[in-house]
Amino acid sequence: MRYGLAVLILLLAPLLHHPGLAADFPDKGDPASATRRSLETRDGPRDYLVQPLATPGRHPVVILLHGGTQDARRIWKQTSLATIGKAEGFIFVAPEGIDGHWNDGRGSTIAGDPPSTADDIGFLKAVIADVVARDGGDPAHVYMAGVSNGGFMTMHFACNAAEVLAAGANLISDLPAETAKTCTPRKALPWLSLNGTTDTIVPFGGQPPGTKKRGVVQPELLSADATFAFFADRAGCAKAVTARRLPDLDTRDGSWPELRERTGCAGGTASLHYVMHDSGHITPGLKVGPIIGRALGGTSMDVDTGSLLWDFFKTVR
Incomplete structure (x- = not known):
């Protein structure tokens, strides 16, 4: 979702040191070590960052889509997936949206901003084909996983091009109600959702029709629980949900994680749903300033999001 001001403030916020905890997580990525490539598309040249592997053979590919107002370099610095990819042997990819946004099928959510016409589905399919051809x-x-606007794009992609994916994940994002009416993935995809219960941007309980932000009527959103159920149902998972509280690794942040799981997919x-209690519109494991943390609903340093994603994806073989 195009939450330009809130996310822009987040990007400018100073990072804080979290003594005794950050060392427990894999290092975040260094975009200076990434390879930037450009593809010709119907929208003109489009870029993506990639971390190829030197070893021969075929390798898994993990694609992470940045949030609104962000770019590929920024998300590369905010995730541990590049570090994990080197150790675990998968190719990490961070594509670049146009003007910091993805055309995720919801139209415009900002006053005066026309709906995007970018063919992001075609672009992402081209990125996948290029990495398969050039990097093994x-x-x-x-x-594929996505954060906020990138999470909406991941769901939009899964609804329209599931056949090129093995699994997907939406982070701090909910499924639009209109999308749910027409979404018919052509392939069952094991799914991971991650949401914060105090998210001030994408409410955990969903967004009712008629909601206005900055004077613009916003799309109706399903709740986080309904979003997870939607994709778990389409993955053929059993209806029963098991839930367990995960260790609270940092009692200072006020949050605690819960894992809800549906098996038999x-x-x-x-399929997994990580529910971050008393955490907001910030991916867990990302350190931000306290003012921004409070404005976006709170932070969690109890888990590392990149590790959660790879631990899930590598089970889908």
């Missing part, structure tokens, strides 16, 4: 990416093991896998 395994077309049978391509995984496509290929004998599970």
